Every structure is written in C-alpha cells, then in structure tokens.
Amino acid sequence: xxxxxxxxxxxxxxxxxxxxxxxxxxxxxxxxxxxxxxxxxxxxxxxxxxxxxxxxxxxxxxxxxxxxxxxxxxxxxxxxxxxxxxxxxxxxxxxxxxxxxxxxxxxxxxxxxxxxxxxxxxxxxxxxxxxxxxxxxxxxx
Numbered sequence: 001x002x003x004x005x006x007x008x009x010x011x012x013x014x015x016x017x018x019x020x021x022x023x024x025x026x027x028x029x030x031x032x033x034x035x036x037x038x039x040x041x042x043x044x045x046x047x048x049x050x051x052x053x054x055x056x057x058x059x060x061x062x063x064x065x066x067x068x069x070x071x072x073x074x075x076x077x078x079x080x081x082x083x084x085x086x087x088x089x090x091x092x093x094x095x096x097x098x099x100x101x102x103x104x105x106x107x108x109x110x111x112x113x114x115x116x117x118x119x120x121x122x123x124x125x126x127x128x129x130x131x132x133x134x135x136x137x138x139x140x141x
Contacts, residue, residue: 004062005059005062005063005067005068005073006072006073006076008055008058008059008062009059009073009076009077009080010076011055012052012055012056012059012080013076013079013080013083015048015051015052015055016052016080016083016084016087017083018048019045019048019049019052019087020083020086020087020090022041022044022045022048023045023087023090023091023094024090025037025040025041025044026038026041026042026045026094027090027093027094027097028041029041030094030097030098030101031097033101100128103127103128103129104128107124107128
C-alpha cells in the first residue's frame with residue numbers, strides 16, 4: 001500500500017511542478033498582453049487542474065491519515081507542501097498582474113470615453129480605483 005501511495009504522491013508532485021510551469025507561462029502571457037498566449041496558458045492550466053484534482057481524489061479516497069505518517073512518505077509530503085506554497089505565491093502574483101491590467105484598462109477607457117459627469121472631480125486612490133469627491137451642495141438654477 002505504501003508503494004502505491006508513494007507513486008500517487010510522486011505523480012501529484014510532478015503535476016504540481018507542471019502547474020508551476022503553466023503559471024509562469026500565464027504570467028508571461030499577461031505581461032505580453034497576448035490574447036492567444038493567455039487563452040493557451042489558461043486552457044493548459046485548466047487541464048492540469050483537472051488532472052491534479054483527479055489525483056487528489058484518488059489519494060483521498062484510497063488512503064487514510066495514518067498512511068501519510070510513514071517515514072518513506074514524509075519527504076515527498078514536504079516537497080508537495082513546498083510546491084503548493086510556491087503555486088500559491090505564483091497565483092497571487094498573477095492575480096495582481098490581472099488586477100493591475102484591469103485598473104489600467106479602466107483608466108484608459110475613462111480617458112477615451114469620458115462620461116457625462118464632471119471629470120474634474122474624478123480622482124484615483126492609492127489602489128488605482130476611481131473615486132469622486134463632491135464638494136458642497138449642488139446648486140440648482
């Protein structure tokens with residue numbers, strides 16, 4: 001039973017390493033703003049997530065918590081934990097890039113297509129989000 005768990009954990013680790021590569025490709029696609037690269041990277045990442053989820057379900061359905069406490073399992077478990085931490089970090093970086101790109105796109109859209117409200121009162125906060133400051137009461141004629 002230990003060898004089958006070890007094989008599944010090795011497979012899971014390989015999938016996590018592959019997922020990290022996909023996240024790096026995704027970051028490159030976001031920074032280059034290439035729609036084709038973004039679509040390809042997203043599709044690859046989605047497929048890798050499905051495979052990773054299937055492996056995870058197979059592990060959780062076949063083994064109990066005590067199986068993971070065996071000495072030959074602990075080193076790969078540590079590697080998996082480290083890989084997961086790295087994936088989380090990479091995903092957060094990609095999320096910040098997407099958020100920054102969205103803010104820049106909204107600012108550009110506002111410049112190119114001004115709305116009817118008074119643009120002089122529109123400012124941007126530290127996060128790059130729009131905020132309007134209305135001073136005083138509006139005057140009715």
